Amino acid sequence: MSGAAGGESGESLGKALPEGDENANPRGISMAALLAEDFRTHGRDPLSPGFWALAVHRFGNWRMDFKAKLLRAPLSLIYRGAHQGMIALWGIDLPYNAKIGRRFRIAHHGAVFIGSREIGDDVTIRHSVTIGLKRKTERLAPIIGNRVEIGPGACIVGDIRVGDDSFVGANTVLAQNVPPGSTVLGVPGRFIDPARELERSPAEPPSPKS
Amino acid sequence: MFRDLSSGLRQLVAPKSGAGAGVVMGGGANQQTPTLGGASAEGVAVTDSRPAEELGLPELLAEDFATHDRDLLAPGFWAVAAHRVGSRAANVEARPARLALEAAYKMASTGIDWIWGIQLPRTVELGRRVRLWHNGCMLLTARSIGNDVHIRHDTTFGPARGTEGTPATLPIIEDRADIGSGACVLGGVRVGHDAVVGANTVVLKNVPPHATVLGVPARMIPT
Numbered sequence: 001m002s003g004a005a006g007g008e009s010g011e012s013l014g015k016a017l018p019e020g021d022e023n024a025n026p027r028g029i030s031m032a033a034l035l036a037e038d039f040r041t042h043g044r045d046p047l048s049p050g051f052w053a054l055a056v057h058r059f060g061n062w063r064m065d066f067k068a069k070l071l072r073a074p075l076s077l078i079y080r081g082a083h084q085g086m087i088a089l090w091g092i093d094l095p096y097n098a099k100i101g102r103r104f105r106i107a108h109h110g111a112v113f114i115g116s117r118e119i120g121d122d123v124t125i126r127h128s129v130t131i132g133l134k135r136k137t138e139r140l141a142p143i144i145g146n147r148v149e150i151g152p153g154a155c156i157v158g159d160i161r162v163g164d165d166s167f168v169g170a171n172t173v174l175a176q177n178v179p180p181g182s183t184v185l186g187v188p189g190r191f192i193d194p195a196r197e198l199e200r201s202p203a204e205p206p207s208p209k210s
Numbered sequence: 211m212f213r214d215l216s217s218g219l220r221q222l223v224a225p226k227s228g229a230g231a232g233v234v235m236g237g238g239a240n241q242q243t244p245t246l247g248g249a250s251a252e253g254v255a256v257t258d259s260r261p262a263e264e265l266g267l268p269e270l271l272a273e274d275f276a277t278h279d280r281d282l283l284a285p286g287f288w289a290v291a292a293h294r295v296g297s298r299a300a301n302v303e304a305r306p307a308r309l310a311l312e313a314a315y316k317m318a319s320t321g322i323d324w325i326w327g328i329q330l331p332r333t334v335e336l337g338r339r340v341r342l343w344h345n346g347c348m349l350l351t352a353r354s355i356g357n358d359v360h361i362r363h364d365t366t367f368g369p370a371r372g373t374e375g376t377p378a379t380l381p382i383i384e385d386r387a388d389i390g391s392g393a394c395v396l397g398g399v400r401v402g403h404d405a406v407v408g409a410n411t412v413v414l415k416n417v418p419p420h421a422t423v424l425g426v427p428a429r430m431i432p433t
Contacts, residue, residue, distance in 0.1 A: 047320055089324060091346070110327040110347035111364070127327075127347045128364060128392075152349070152366045152394055153410065167371060170394040170412045171426045185412070186426045194371075 016133055016141040017115060020097025025061045026121075029102070034058055041103045050106030053092040056082040060096025101146070108152070116156075120146035120164065127152050134158035134175055145180065167194070218307025222298050226263035259357070262294075262338050270294055270338070277339045285326040286342025292318040296332035337385065344391070352395070353378075356385035356403065363391050370397030370414060384419070406433075 018024060025034060035055055042051035056079065063075035079096065086092045090109040094100075098114050101121040106112060108127040115132035117140070129150050131142055140159035144150075148162055151170035156162065163180030174189040183194040262270060271291055278287035296315035302308040315332070323329050326345040330336070335354035342348065344363035352367040369379045379398040383389070387401045390409035395401060402419030412426045422433045 049324065091327065108329070108347075108349050127349065127366070149371065151371070152347075153364070153392060169371075169426070170366065170396060171392065171410050187410075 016139050017095060017097045017117060018099060020095075021064065023061045023064045024097065024099040025058055026102045031058065031062050034102070037103060041105050049086075049090040049092060049109035053086045053090065053094050053106060053109070053112075054100070054104060056086055057094045057096050057098075057100060064096075098141075115141050117141045117143050119144040120148065122147045123150070124148075125150040129153070130155045130157070132157055214304035215307045215310075218302040218304035218311070221302045221304075222295070222307075222311065223267040225266050226298060226301060258338075260338075262336060265338075267294060267298060273339060277341050285322070285328060285345035288318075289322050289326070289328040289330050289342055289345075289348075290336070290340060292322055293330050293332050293334070293336055297336070351380060353380040353382050353398075355383045356387065358386045359383055359389070360387075361389045362393075362409075365389050365391065366394040366396070368394075368396055381413075 025031070029037070035058060038054050038058065039051055042048040042054075045051065059075075060079040060083065063072055063079055066072040066075065083094075083096075086094070091111045092106060092109050093113045095115065098116050099118045100114075101119055101123065103122045104119060105124045106126075107124055110127040111130075112125065112127060113130045113132060114125070123144055123146070129152065131144070133139070133141055134157040138158060142156050142158065143161045144156070145162055145164035145166065147165045148168070149166075150156070150168045151172065153171040154168045155173045156168060156175075157173075158175045160175065160177050162168065162174070162178045163182065165181045166178050167183045168174055168178075168189070169183065169185035169192075171187065172185050172189045173187045174184055176189065178184055178189075183192050184190065185192050265273075271294060274290045274294070275287055278284040278290075281287065292315060295311065296319060299308060299311035299315055302311060319329075319332075328342065328345055328348045328350075330342075330348070330350045334350060334352050337355055337357035337359065339358045340355055341360045342362075343360060347364045347366075348361070349366045349368060350361065351369075355361075355367075367381050367383070381395040381397065382400045383395070384401060384403040384405070386404045388406045389395070389401075390407055390411065392410035393407045393413065394411070395407065395413040397414060399413060399416050401407060401413065401417045402421065404420045405417045406422040407413060407417065407428070408422065408424035408431075410426065411424050411428045413423060413428045415428070417423050417428070422431050423429060424431050
């Protein structure tokens with residue numbers, strides 16, 4: 001369905017992401033409370049693919065708390081199986097070593113690849129979103145701030161920071177730093193005034209044309 | 211029980227009777243534009259412009275099947291078929307039959323969403339001979355989709371940012387529009403009849419009839 005987004009990730013990411021040798025789930029909240037919060041974030045829908053993909057991600061981090069390798073091995077096996085299952089069934093590739101904050105929401109599934117160094121709290125993404133490296137030779141992935149919203153089809157690549165409360169529009173290709181509170185749209189991403197670009201007169205009736 | 215079921219089935223396959231069926235009807239969005247020699251999938255001139263509600267279910271599904279090249283493996287056909295059944299299930303009065311149909315619709319639409327990534331909610335007013343090419347990442351939450359519209363993979367119809375929830379902010383796709391792969395049509399905009407929306411285009415404003423738009427955000431280009 002949509003494995004393309006995740007296909008190249010594994011090899012080229014290399015050191016771009018954290019090592020993944022420790023539990024990078026948000027601090028100060030138990031695993032059960034975290035999963036319950038993620039479930040609420042995804043509208044309490046047990047059929048929501050986004051919730052399950054995030055749950056697998058949290059599980060992948062939680063297992064790193066088991067320092068004894070023998071104890072961790074079966075958990076790692078389960079995590080890998082589930083991660084591949086998420087990619088095959090829903091096209092959501094969410095490696096566990098990409099750090100993700102609380103109340104992260106994947107609103108729709110399909111062709112999602114999240115290879116960011118760090119994602120803040122209350123971030124929402126939609127389908128076909130790619131966050132990753134700019135090119136093979138570069139080794140740094142983006143950092144996404146708090147309360148950022150990312151539209152469908154957006155690509156956020158390279159060693160950049162997306163500031164808090166920003167909005168990345170649909171199908172936007174973003175490879176530059178974004179200050180907090182900005183709205184970006186276009187290929188390549190341009191800063192826009194949302195009031196001007198998004199506000200419009202209500203849909204007028206179609207003008208008849210022969 | 212059996213009488214309930216059979217009457218329910220009869221109601222399901224019969225033409226939809228009037229409005230008020232619990233399914234959102236985008237008031238008068240589906241205009242009856244005279245068909246200007248619009249062609250169906252087989253290139254046959256279309257003369258039949260009755261709305262989808264006036265056709266019986268078997269007739270409608272046969273037409274959708276023909277639109278998708280009589281290919282039983284076409285995901286688009288199954289997504290449209292689930293929509294046709296689902297949007298009529300609410301009309302069935304016999305409770306057991308209705309509940310069974312609703313459950314079947316829920317299962318079918320979830321399966322189509324999970325396996326092929328096509329979300330076509332039954333609240334969308336769907337025209338006739340709509341063709342979904344390819345599959346994957348299609349989220350088609352429009353207010354209405356007209357007759358003979360062609361839609362490709364990775365397309366998104368939905369509310370613009372911050373306007374979620376109300377039907378008035380969903381896009382209207384008029385007859386014979388052609389939507390390229392990766393396109394997003396967001397907010398309460400209208401894509402005019404015979405318009406072409408290019409690949410990966412983000413439409414945030416109305417598109418006039420017969421226009422061709424391309425880019426992020428969409429710009430008109432000469433044809």
